Amino acid sequence: MGSQMRMLVVGMLFLAPALLLADETLGEVASRVNPRLVKVYGSGGVKGLPGYGTGILVSADGYILTTANHLPDSSDLRVHLHDGTRLTAKVVASEPELDAALLKINDKHSPDGLPFFDIAQAAKTPTLIPGTGVLAFSNQFQIATRDEPMTVQRGVVAAVAQLYGRIGVFEAPYTGSVYVIDAITNNPGAAGGALTTRRGELVGLIGRELRNDQTQTWINYAIPVNATIAARGVAGRTLSLMELIEKKEAYRPSGRPDRAERSGQWNVRTGWTLVPAILDRTPPYIEEVEPASPAGRAGAKPDDLIVYIDGAPVPTISALYDILDKYRPGDKVQVEVRRLDRLHTLTVELEPVPKTPR
Amino acid sequence: MPARKGPMCGVSLLAVLGFAWSALPLQGADTRVAAEDAQRVETVSRISPSVVAVVTGGGSGVLISADGYALTNFHVVAGQGPALRCGLPDGNLYHAVLVGLDRIGDVALIKLLPRKPEQKFPFAVLGNSDLVKVGDWSLALGNPFMLATDFTPTVTFGMVSGVKRYQYPERGMFEYTDCIQSDTSINPGNSGGPLFNLKGELIGINGRGSFDKRGRVNSGVGYAISINQIKNFLGHLKAGLLVDHASLGAVVASSSEEEGARPRVLVSGLIPSDAERRGLQLGDELVRFGGRSVTTVNQFKNVLGLYPKGWRVPLAIRRERESGGADTRQMLVRLMGYERQEPEAPQPPKPVPGRPGQPMPPAAPKPSADSPALKLFEAKAGYANWHFNKMERDRLLANLKVRSDFSAKTGDWVMRSKAYLGEKGREGSAVFRWAAGTGATPDRMMALIDGIDFTLEPLKTDLSAQSLRDPPGSGGLLSALYQVRQLFQKGGSGFVGDTSHGGMEPYYPPQEKDPEDWSVVRIDTEVLRVALGGVESKLFFQPGAEGYLLVGLEATLDRDEDPCEIHFGDYRPVDGKLLPFRIQISHAGRPYCRLEVQSWDLK
Incomplete structure (x- = not known):
């Protein structure tokens, strides 16, 4: 207890100059932050998934950062500005690995001069130290409608840590470090809200409702705006919210499809064609092999059943896709196949998927 | 910071937060933080004695007067009967009695019984919840x-997350309007307890939270009923009433779904009501209501929820002209009731402060049938506690007698006056005669x-609708003036049925011209409800240190019609007591007549 406390105190003293400049009251900070946030309405309203959420304006012309949960997955996506103006929006890009989506207010209304958070600036803020006071802004529980201001809560960064939680039965899509907050911020509809410093500087994107599957406890977290995470299966490549906002598209290495287009495709070429995946549990039998391809050169044959890849069991075709998603062109993988009643080990050197018109 | 043993307790947590949050220059921060901590500790110790543990019902409450009145939630005392047991931080258990109930607003007023007759209770000072801002502690x-x-209260500390919040009713009850949202921990058992600002002023009564998947424990989102709303109902609650909330008589809706549109609130439906009679029309845009601008339906409901049934509230509307452009109009609207029928004594299902598997307050023993609280209780349909209504009514009538007691004047009364008739004030004269009946002759009003x-x-039973409303255009001036004499001469016994206290209401004396801001001319009055000869009246009294004055009367012949409204002013001595020398009569929003009294002749 004593040492923890000392650590907290030291942390706060260290941060003191940044924290203590302002003479603004928290209410003034809240009224400065609030216009930079929007209420988002999209899909949901069933199975405990709220049909409402929160977004952060990141440009004067109406780009909005929010969480890539079920909400934006709607053909009727709407946002309400802080003054109650009701507008439609569309998804510009969705980056599942950052669990973030970029929305844009319908160009028809050519909004301009909207207050916004400068993400490039915000990303320069050093990662907050545990013990730092923060404010959380969101439209949790849809308490506010139209021009009513967001809920603001105060908390302390309890930890900067990685998530090992689960949403229902799904893994948390985001694997980087998060701010764990000591307040109950991640309520229904809070996802996509803003975590700020005591002075209203944006530091995080409030995440989903997330329950620890072992302890049945709920975690309150936000993705730091300066988060940089390794792109899955592409060594050396990183992803960041800033890049998402600047490029206005999700990262797609050559052939790496969007999540929405992913089924049956992956970013490496093997040269085998599998049997049709009719059922969820269809086993990965090879139907055809192109001779001049990684699989052909490695000696794969039709009717081979792929059993292991680099020692990992491959029970279904979808599992095979998931595994291959983690590789990039040039990787050599050990593929064990069952042919009749014997196992054969093949070494397949993966190639990039040739660019072909869709 | 002193090292503390054991797990982090509430106090040390507060200290840490205080440290993290203080916006201070680095130098001297320690002393400033220490001073703030000390200030908070002092506040807590000052306000704690007023906090009530409502043992019956398993909730909390707060004392608001030295004679033991305390506020709590309706859902805490619902179904518990009129006699309660309450604990105070002095360690003692007290008897308490149910006084008034507001089941829509989820408020109950109870009264603790002193253990010794001279005992004065510690009580909380009521703050002004309109001043509470987001970001306040x-x-x-x-x-x-x-x-x-x-019974030592638990203290939790947090930030105001939102003000003027609207929370939908549950099962037609517990509609939280204009409430304060805070992230201060609210858990089962906090219901009915006080929310204070850091000055130690009572700003709200905690009663609800937003709960979802995590169970009915603190979710970081708690709601407190604003104390300013409760102030509007306090007169009703003290009068032992089952309080009804209000409706406008109009259905309102958010403006079209049109993209890019700013929010507006439009009238989309109307029923026969005072609002309709005052000229509200379909399609009107509500601009201001109760002095507050209204742009969303939530805000409209917030304002509506602040007022009891029957209160008059200023409403400003904007109406588009067919020729283009728009007009703004102001009106003073008398609110209708919220409940469809007269409230009965409540027997609602008890809302659960917890659910199975979660901490529940222990069940309290029922007070025995010989609880001293029962001496202060009388059941009556339409009232939470008729005993308190009678008490308040008799206090009001006693205060009236101080200044206007004419019980000795049992004969004829004559009032001569100049009359200024109609909207133009055409000059004329008027003589009124209250002819006292004797034996076979009934009372007559001439x-x-x-x-x-x-x-x-007036006491004839088969009066025609026309004669009740005489003189034409007055809305029933003769019927109404007859009641005035009954009041001045006989007090509460001059009427039939139950003369009752009607709580507190704002009263707006007639104005030459509608004021920009009605609150400037508003008088806070106590209301007496009387009935005689099929005419129900509300009498408005202006309280004063030297007794009460009758300032207004509304005589209603039919609830779907406008009442006859009479304003009494310019009180002067007559036979040693006070009578009005200016009487202004209006009906249906139009002046009928102004009387400048030349003489009162009382026999």
């Missing part, structure tokens, strides 16, 4: 999980207005 005190067996005779036998 707040302290919730109460007895969550019924933790304290010695008037000679501008040369025309009117006579009414």
Whole structure:
């Protein structure tokens, strides 16, 4: 207890100059932050998934950062500005690995001069130290409608840590470090809200409702705006919210499809064609092999059943896709196949998927 | 910071937060933080004694007067009967009695009985919840999980997350309008307890939270009923009433779904109501209501929820002209009731402060049938506690007698006056005669207005609708003035049925011209409800240190019609007591007549 406390105190003293400049009251900070946030309405309203959420304006012309949960997955996506103006929006890009989506207010209304958070600036803020006071802004529980201001809560960064939680039965899509907050911020509809410093500087994107599957406890977290995470299966490549906002598209290495287009495709070429995946549990039998391809050169044959890849069991075709998603062109993988009643080990050197018109 | 043993307790947590949050220059921060901490500790120790553990019902409450009145939630005391047991931080258990109930607003007023007759209770000072802002600190005190067996309240500390919040009713009850949202921990057992600002002023009564998947424990989102709303109902609650909330008589809706549109609130439906009679029309845009701008339906409901049924509230509307452009109009609207029928004594299902598997306050023993609280209780349909209504009514009538007691004047009364008739104030004369009945002759009320005779036998049972409303255009002036004499001469016994206290209401004396801001001319009055000869009246009294004055009367012949409204002013001595020398009569929003009294002749 004593040492923890000392650590907290030291942390706060260290941060003191940044924290203590302002003479603004928290209410003034809240009224400065609030216009930079929007209420988002999209899909949901069933199975405990709220049909409402929160977004952060990141440009004067109406780009909005929010969480890539079920909400934006709607053909009727709407946002309400802080003054109650009701507008439609569309998804510009969705980056599942950052669990973030970029929305844009319908160009028809050519909004301009909207207050916004400068993400490039915000990303320069050093990662907050545990013990730092923060404010959380969101439209949790849809308490506010139209021009009513967001809920603001105060908390302390309890930890900067990685998530090992689960949403229902799904893994948390985001694997980087998060701010764990000591307040109950991640309520229904809070996802996509803003975590700020005591002075209203944006530091995080409030995440989903997330329950620890072992302890049945709920975690309150936000993705730091300066988060940089390794792109899955592409060594050396990183992803960041800033890049998402600047490029206005999700990262797609050559052939790496969007999540929405992913089924049956992956970013490496093997040269085998599998049997049709009719059922969820269809086993990965090879139907055809192109001779001049990684699989052909490695000696794969039709009717081979792929059993292991680099020692990992491959029970279904979808599992095979998931595994291959983690590789990039040039990787050599050990593929064990069952042919009749014997196992054969093949070494397949993966190639990039040739660019072909869709 | 002193090292503390054991797990981090509430106090050390507060200290840490205080440290992290202080916006201070680095130098001297320690002393400033220490001073703030000391200030908070002082505040908590000052306000704690007023916090009530409502043992019956498993909730909390707060004392608001030295004679033991305390506020709590309706859902805490619902179904518990009129006699309650309450604990105070002095460690003692007290008897308490149910006084008034507001089941829509989820408020109950109870009264603790002193252990010794001279005992004065510590009480909380009521703050002004309109001044509460997002970002303010707040302290919730109460007895969550019924933790304290010695009734020492638990203190939680947090921030105001939102103000003027609207929360939909549950099962037609517990509509939280204009409430304060805070992230201060609110748990089962906190219900009915106080929310204070850091000055130690009572700003709200904690009663609800937003709960979802995590169970009915603190979710970081608690709601407190604003104390300013409760102030509007306090007169009703003290009068032992089952309080009804209000409706406008109009359905309102958010403006079209049109993209890019700013929010507006439009009238989309109307029922026969005062609002309709005052000129509200379909399609009107509500601009201001109760002095507050209204742009969303939530805001409209927030304002509506602040007022009891029957209150008059200023409403400003904007109406588009067919020729283009728009007009703004102001009106003073008398609110209708919220409940469809007269409330009965409540027997609602008890809302659960917890659910199975979660901490529940222990069940309290029922007070025995010989509880001293029962001496202060009388059941009556339409009232939470008729005993308190009678008490308040008799206090009001006693205060009236101080200044206007004419009980000795049992004969004829004559009032001669100049009359200024109609909207133009055409000059004339008027004589009124209250002819006292003797034996076979009934009481008669006579008037000679501008040369025309009117006579009414107010106690006759088969009066025509027309004679009740005489003189034409007045809405029933003779019926109403007859009641005035009954009041001045006989007090509460001059009427039939139950003369009752009607709580507190704002009263707006007639104005030459509608004011920009009605609140400037508003008078806070106590209301007496009387009935006689099929005419129900509300009498408005202006309280004063030297007794009460009758300032207004509204005589209603039919609830779907406008009442006859009479304003009494310019009180002067007559036979040693006070009578009005200016009487202004209006009906349906139009002046009928102004009387400048020349003489009162009382026999």
